Structure formats: structure tokens, C-alpha cells
Amino acid sequence: MTTQQNQLEQLPTIVVGAGMTGLAAAWELQQRGVPYVLLEAGDYFGGKVQSEPTEDGFLVEKAADAFILGKPWALELAHEVGLREELIHPREDTKKLYFLRGGQLLDFPQNLKMFVPLDDESFLQSGVLSPEGLKRMLDEQHVPPKPPTDEDESLASFITRRFGEEAMNFIVPLAAGIYVANPHELSMKAAFPQFLALEQKYGSVIAGSRATPRAQGPIFGSFRGGMSTLANAVAEKLTGDVRLNTPVLAVHPDGVTVAGGEKIAGSGVILTTPAWYAAPMLRQSFPKASALVGELKANGSVAVILAYREGQFPRDMHLHGLQVAADEGIHMKAITVHSAKMHGRAPEGHVLVRVFFKELEPQTACAEAVREVERLFGAQGEPLWHAYADWRGKNPAYQVGHLEHLARIRAALPPNVRVAGASYTGVGIPDCVNAGRTAARDVVAALGVAG
Ligand SMILES: Cc1cc2nc3c(=O)[nH]c(=O)nc-3n(C[C@H](O)[C@H](O)[C@H](O)COP(=O)(O)OP(=O)(O)OC[C@H]3O[C@@H](n4cnc5c(N)ncnc54)[C@H](O)[C@@H]3O)c2cc1C
Numbered sequence: 001m002t003t004q005q006n007q008l009e010q011l012p013t014i015v016v017g018a019g020m021t022g023l024a025a026a027w028e029l030q031q032r033g034v035p036y037v038l039l040e041a042g043d044y045f046g047g048k049v050q051s052e053p054t055e056d057g058f059l060v061e062k063a064a065d066a067f068i069l070g071k072p073w074a075l076e077l078a079h080e081v082g083l084r085e086e087l088i089h090p091r092e093d094t095k096k097l098y099f100l101r102g103g104q105l106l107d108f109p110q111n112l113k114m115f116v117p118l119d120d121e122s123f124l125q126s127g128v129l130s131p132e133g134l135k136r137m138l139d140e141q142h143v144p145p146k147p148p149t150d151e152d153e154s155l156a157s158f159i160t161r162r163f164g165e166e167a168m169n170f171i172v173p174l175a176a177g178i179y180v181a182n183p184h185e186l187s188m189k190a191a192f193p194q195f196l197a198l199e200q201k202y203g204s205v206i207a208g209s210r211a212t213p214r215a216q217g218p219i220f221g222s223f224r225g226g227m228s229t230l231a232n233a234v235a236e237k238l239t240g241d242v243r244l245n246t247p248v249l250a251v252h253p254d255g256v257t258v259a260g261g262e263k264i265a266g267s268g269v270i271l272t273t274p275a276w277y278a279a280p281m282l283r284q285s286f287p288k289a290s291a292l293v294g295e296l297k298a299n300g301s302v303a304v305i306l307a308y309r310e311g312q313f314p315r316d317m318h319l320h321g322l323q324v325a326a327d328e329g330i331h332m333k334a335i336t337v338h339s340a341k342m343h344g345r346a347p348e349g350h351v352l353v354r355v356f357f358k359e360l361e362p363q364t365a366c367a368e369a370v371r372e373v374e375r376l377f378g379a380q381g382e383p384l385w386h387a388y389a390d391w392r393g394k395n396p397a398y399q400v401g402h403l404e405h406l407a408r409i410r411a412a413l414p415p416n417v418r419v420a421g422a423s424y425t426g427v428g429i430p431d432c433v434n435a436g437r438t439a440a441r442d443v444v445a446a447l448g449v450a451g
Pocket of ligand 1: 016017021022042046062246247248249272274277303420422423428430432
């Protein structure tokens with residue numbers, strides 16, 4: 001090993017961004033005894049994960065409000081940082097969901113695995129599609145599988161091919177929701193490889209879902225103090241060089257330049273910001289990777305948060321919320337009644353509602369949210385307060401061919417420089433945690449240091 005290599009290996013690995021991906025990357029480096037510097041542009045940890053207590057006793061989640069337990073990485077991290085006792089789950093006693101179709105609040109079909117009906121009978125009675133649409137969706141069991149192929153396809157192509165065109169109205173809100181995606185552009189291989197695998201293995205998504213047992217116990221988890229609990233707990237346990245209010249301007253093979261011009265030397269760099277921030281940082285030293293990262297697209301959403309007194313509603317508001325049919329012709333996509341879905345999100349006798357829109361001017365979204373809660377649940381009078389989280393242009397969009405594009409990005413970067421996070425390998429919190437830790441392991445392996 002040369003002296004120069006030795007020197008490089010003594011230098012820290014630099015992690016850019018302290019969202020869940022960056023925090024997980026730093027944590028993994030720390031676990032392996034590898035020195036690191038974590039640089040975050042903002043003045044808090046967690047990035048998009050933002051749980052904000054209000055003075056009047058509500059807890060507002062501006063983005064993620066829960067994480068899926070079937071992908072183990074977020075739960076594992078929570079256990080490692082001592083949050084076992086803080087874990088909570090969506091309430092079972094209020095687990096009522098509606099589907100808004102044709103202006104009617106319909107009971108959500110029972111016995112679904114994501115969007116896949118596990119028994120024909122209850123699905124046929126549900127009314128979430130026309131009788132022909134429901135029947136065609138169930139006929140998926142008899143649609144022959146596509147011959148094995150490596151070619152990607154869009155969510156829309158997959159749904160229409162297997163479940164019929166009308167099924168788009170039911171499946172898209174459930175499947176594409178977290179991606180805020182255009183179903184005609186969303187990559188099946190990147191977003192839903194499990195359904196492609198079921199088609200190949202069992203010949204049908206429905207048959208495959210019915211053949212594989214459903215996990216026992218809760219499907220989602222969160223924390224008493226909200227999702228930021230995880231980010232803050234990891235940050236508190238980081239003993240390395242951690243700097244808030246430190247925007248990175250450029251990434252080089254041997255370190256980064258931060259605002260103000262300081263150059264921080266590093267043996268490797270893990271860049272965990274969304275692609276639209278990463279592309280300019282890579283431009284100077286890695287123009288090809290920068291151009292490829294810059295081609296990744298984003299969609300947008302706006303979450304409106306409304307607080308009410310229980311007495312403003314003529315009906316019981318102990319329900320989880322509703323999903324809106326894709327062809328409903330309104331801007332609103334979904335409502336979560338957060339006060340009923342999770343314990344500790346609103347003071348006794350109050351209701352906290354989150355209303356989701358795709359790209360929409362936030363003031364318009366707030367006005368529409370108030371009108372929709374009045375129309376659908378009969379809310380009387382104005383909300384006690386309203387707030388919004390503006391995620392326009394901030395939801396990574398995985399276009400058809402996404403995985404091949406990622407391979408090109410990886411090939412355009414040296415092994416000690418990695419991009420990781422929601423723009424690349426999954427937007428959910430568990431995927432981001434896994435991405436951060438994997439990137440850390442990759443960089444450690446590339447440097448050949450102990451760990
Ligand atoms: C409305 C909404 C609801 C969601 N709901 C859920 C949910 O219920 N469950 C779930 O699992 N997921 C959910 N998600 C997705 C999930 O929250 C995100 O995908 C995830 O938090 C992204 O983490 P990240 O670390 O990859 O990126 P980010 O959280 O975007 O973190 C990137 C960090 O990089 C920093 N940064 C940017 N530029 C620089 C720079 N130049 N120098 C240094 N630092 C920089 C940013 O300040 C930020 O802190 C939701 C997302 C949204 C928008």
C-alpha cells in the first residue's frame with residue numbers, strides 16, 4: 001500500500017445531507033469505526049421528515065407519518081438507537097377507511113393486500129369500480145403472464161395489461177400514492193418489482209398474493225413523538241464530526257467544498273441529497289454523472305394540515321381517512337385523519353386532518369382542503385388553524401428505465417463516491433435507511449479500510 005493510499009484512508013468519509021439516508025450512512029460508518037464528517041445545509045436533522053409539535057398540543061407530521069415494517073431496515077435502526085419503547089402503530093380501533101368515487105364515500109374493500117383482493121366475494125360487493133370493472137380486475141387470475149423479459153414497463157401498462165383499464169381508478173391511488181407519480185411514467189421495475197415477480201412466479205398477482213401468507217401483526221410503525229424521533233435519536237448518538245448549517249457546494253474525488261469556500265478533505269463521499277441538489281454539486285468534477293443525475297425527474301405534492309374541535313363535526317371522526325378514485329376529477333388525492341390514525345397527534349376532543357394534493361398552489365390547496373372536509377365530513381365553521389407543507393417538485397419520480405439509468409450513474413462515478421437516497425432506490429424511510437447504510441458499506445469496501 002502506498003503512502004498516498006495510507007493518507008487517504010486516514011481521512012474521513014464525507015456524508016452530504018442529514019435526512020434519513022445521510023443519518024443512516026453516518027451511523028453505519030460509526031458502527032464500523034470509520035471516521036466521518038456529516039454535513040447538512042439546514043438547521044435540523046431529518047430532511048423531509050419533520051414532526052412539529054404545536055403550542056396548542058397537536059403534533060404535525062409534514063411528510064412521512066409512518067414507515068412500513070415489512071422492510072426491516074428502519075425498525076432495525078430504531079432498535080439500535082434505543083427506540084424500542086417509543087414505537088407505536090396505527091390504531092386498530094379506528095381503522096376505518098373510505099374510497100371516494102362519484103362523490104360517494106364508499107367503505108373500503110375488506111381483505112386486501114395493498115390493492116390486491118384476497119377474496120373475490122367481498123371485493124365484488126365493494127362498489128369501488130363498476131361491476132364489470134370489479135369482475136375484470138378479479139379475472140387477472142386468468143390472464144397469462146408476460147413472457148420473462150428484462151424490459152421495464154410503466155405502472156399504467158402493468159395495470160391495464162393485467163387488471164383492465166378501469167382498475168387504474170382504484171389501483172393508482174393506492175399504489176402510486178407514496179410516489180405521487182404519473183402512472184404512465186412510473187417504473188414497475190424500480191417501484192414494484194414484487195408484483196412483476198408474482199406474475200412470473202405464480203402466473204398472476206392475485207394468485208401469488210393469495211399463496212403467500214400475510215405478515216402477522218401491524219404493517220406500519222411510527223414513534224410516540226413522531227417520525228422525527230428516529231432522526232433525532234440517530235443524530236444524538238453520532239459521535240463524529242457533525243455540522244448543521246453547512247451547505248456543500250461541490251463534490252470532488254478527494255473531498256467537498258462547502259459554502260464560504262472551505263475544502264474538506266475526505267477519502268470518500270456519500271451524497272444523500274435529492275438528485276436535483278446533487279447534480280450541481282457533481283458538475284465540476286463528475287460532469288457525466290452530474291448530467292445523468294440531473295435527468296432524474298421529480299413530481300410534486302402539497303400536504304394541508306387542518307385542526308378542528310371535535311364538536312365542529314356532526315359525525316364520528318374516528319377513522320383513518322379516505323383515498324380518492326383516480327378519475328374523480330378533483331385535485332385532492334387523499335385525507336388522513338391523523339388524530340384518529342395515531343395516538344398523541346391531537347389534544348383530547350380535537351381532530352387533526354391531513355389533506356393531500358398533487359402539484360397545486362398551496363393557498364388554493366388550503367382553501368380546497370377546507371371545502372372538501374366540509375363537503376365530505378360536514379365540518380362546520382373554519383378550522384382552528386391551518387398549515388401546509390409545500391413539496392412541489394420534491395417527490396422523486398422513477399421513470400421507466402430508472403434502474404438502467406442508476407447503473408449508468410454508478411458507472412460514471414469512482415467507487416469512493418456514491419449517490420444514495422430517495423431519488424434512487426426507494427422513497428420510503430426503510431429504503432432510505434437501507435440506501436444510506438449500503439452506500440456506507442460500499443464506500444468502506446472501495447477504500448479497503450477495516451470495518
Ligand atoms: C408528503 C410526503 C409524505 C411522505 N410519507 C411517507 C410515509 O408515510 N412513509 C415513508 O416511509 N416515507 C414517506 N415519504 C418519503 C420520505 O419521507 C422521504 O423519501 C425520505 O424522508 C427522504 O429521505 P432522504 O434522506 O433520502 O432525503 P431528504 O429527507 O430530502 O434529505 C436530504 C438532506 O440533504 C440536505 N441538503 C440538501 N442540499 C444540501 C447541500 N448542498 N449540502 C448539505 N446538505 C444538503 C437537505 O437539507 C436534507 O436534510 C413522504 C414524503 C413526502 C414528501
